[in-house]
Amino acid sequence: MTLMLASVTNPAEAEAVWAGGADIIDLKDPAKGALGALDARVVAEVVHAIAKRRLVSATAGDSFASPEAVIDAVVTMAATGVDYVKVGFSSDEAGADCIRALGSLAGKVKLVGVLFADREPDLAVLRLMAEQGFVGAMLDTAAKGDGRLLDHMDVAALVRFVDQCREVGLLSGLAGSLEAPDVPRLLPLQPTYLGFRGTLCHGRSRNASIDAASVRMIRDLIPCEGDSQIAPAESRIDWRFLAARAHAAPSERTIETDRVFVHDLVIPCSIGAYDFERGLKQNVRFNIDVDIKRAQHHSDDMRDIFSYDLIVDAIKIILGRGHVELIETLARDIAESVLSHPHVVRLCVRVEKLDVICGMVGVEIKRERATELAAVDRLFPSLTGAAGNTRSH
Numbered sequence: 457m458t459l460m461l462a463s464v465t466n467p468a469e470a471e472a473v474w475a476g477g478a479d480i481i482d483l484k485d486p487a488k489g490a491l492g493a494l495d496a497r498v499v500a501e502v503v504h505a506i507a508k509r510r511l512v513s514a515t516a517g518d519s520f521a522s523p524e525a526v527i528d529a530v531v532t533m534a535a536t537g538v539d540y541v542k543v544g545f546s547s548d549e550a551g552a553d554c555i556r557a558l559g560s561l562a563g564k565v566k567l568v569g570v571l572f573a574d575r576e577p578d579l580a581v582l583r584l585m586a587e588q589g590f591v592g593a594m595l596d597t598a599a600k601g602d603g604r605l606l607d608h609m610d611v612a613a614l615v616r617f618v619d620q621c622r623e624v625g626l627l628s629g630l631a632g633s634l635e636a637p638d639v640p641r642l643l644p645l646q647p648t649y650l651g652f653r654g655t656l657c658h659g660r661s662r663n664a665s666i667d668a669a670s671v672r673m674i675r676d677l678i679p680c681e682g683d684s685q686i687a688p689a690e691s692r693i694d695w696r697f698l699a700a701r702a703h704a705a706p707s708e709r710t711i712e713t714d715r716v717f718v719h720d721l722v723i724p725c726s727i728g729a730y731d732f733e734r735g736l737k738q739n740v741r742f743n744i745d746v747d748i749k750r751a752q753h754h755s756d757d758m759r760d761i762f763s764y765d766l767i768v769d770a771i772k773i774i775l776g777r778g779h780v781e782l783i784e785t786l787a788r789d790i791a792e793s794v795l796s797h798p799h800v801v802r803l804c805v806r807v808e809k810l811d812v813i814c815g816m817v818g819v820e821i822k823r824e825r826a827t828e829l830a831a832v833d834r835l836f837p838s839l840t841g842a843a844g845n846t847r848s849h
């Protein structure tokens with residue numbers, strides 16, 4: 457399950473994001489930069505007001521003159537009673553020295569180390585953080601207004617960050633001017649939390665105050681604990697819709713769909729079963745047609761759509777894992793990944809190698825979500841006629 461972190465500046469904003477369902481209330485001063493620290497008295501006030509109803513974190517800063525200075529900043533923030541203290545580091549020797557110095561606080565303060573996606577982060581430092589007793593690591597952007605997280609690191613690089621955090625036992629957080637369309641793209645990576653400030657504020661300006669409607673939008677895009685009990689592929693099935701459909705004659709039991717597609721996407725890939733194909737990039741063309749459940753009402757709302765970004769991301773994540781032996785495996789993995797999205801009903805995946813002959817070779821597969829009607833039969837046997845069928849045998 458991925459949690460929602462909302463950054464706030466004062467007790468009123470903390471109450472607003474608490475009411476909006478944020479899982480982690482994060483205290484920072486956006487006017488002082490990406491990880492600007494608030495006055496410790498304000499942080500203590502919020503800790504007192506929230507009174508353990510949610511987790512609370514606070515930033516201690518990201519630019520320190522010496523290892524002693526970073527220890528002072530962290531100790532001051534930890535004394536407010538926050539659950540986690542976030543500290544930013546540069547990916548150089550000075551940053552590594554600060555991380556080592558903070559090892560002296562291991563076990564006393566729950567530390568989250570923040571790296572910046574727009575400052576060439578060195579992921580090797582994650583192991584050092586884990587060795588020094590940090591509990592988590594996070595990616596954010598240092599220069600706000602100069603691109604979103606995904607502008608600086610692509611989805612395959614973010615998968616590596618989350619996976620490496622997991623490998624060394626760190627919680628993982630992703631942030632950096634994230635917007636609503638980024639959320640469904642980042643959820644499949646399963647970070648511990650996604651962090652937001654700008655997109656939660658009036659006018660999308662991180663120095664403005666919190667806008668309750670924007671908090672609700674982001675909250676709705678991140679499944680909560682209740683939803684997480686349900687298997688991902690079935691979590692967003694509209695049972696009322698399916699049950700109603702099940703009243704119809706069998707020939708009418710079709711799902712109304714719309715099509716989202718990615719056509720003629722060409723990516724150089726390491727692919728092929730021959731030895732000579734290893735370490736060689738070959739152009740591969742992808743054509744993916746995805747039929748999605750039609751929304752039951754007219755909507756301009758991010759919460760109701762399936763974005764073509766999710767198709768492109770699925771391809772990039774699979775290719776980011778390394779060499780692919782078979783084009784068939786690639787097509788099947790793409791199909792499985794895209795079909796796991798609850799809006800998707802069926803799809804056609806066509807993968808073509810362009811450099812093998814004077815023309816193209818490839819594979820086309822069609823896959824369909826077959827589980828839905830079976831699930832309705834199981835849950836509402838009287839509606840689908842499954843109960844009657846069973847009795848008559």
Ligand SMILES: O=C[C@H](O)COP(=O)(O)O
Pocket residue numbers: 461463482484596597600631632633634651652653654655662
């Ligand atoms: O920790 C999360 C940050 O506050 C994200 O801020 P941002 O969404 O304005 O980049």
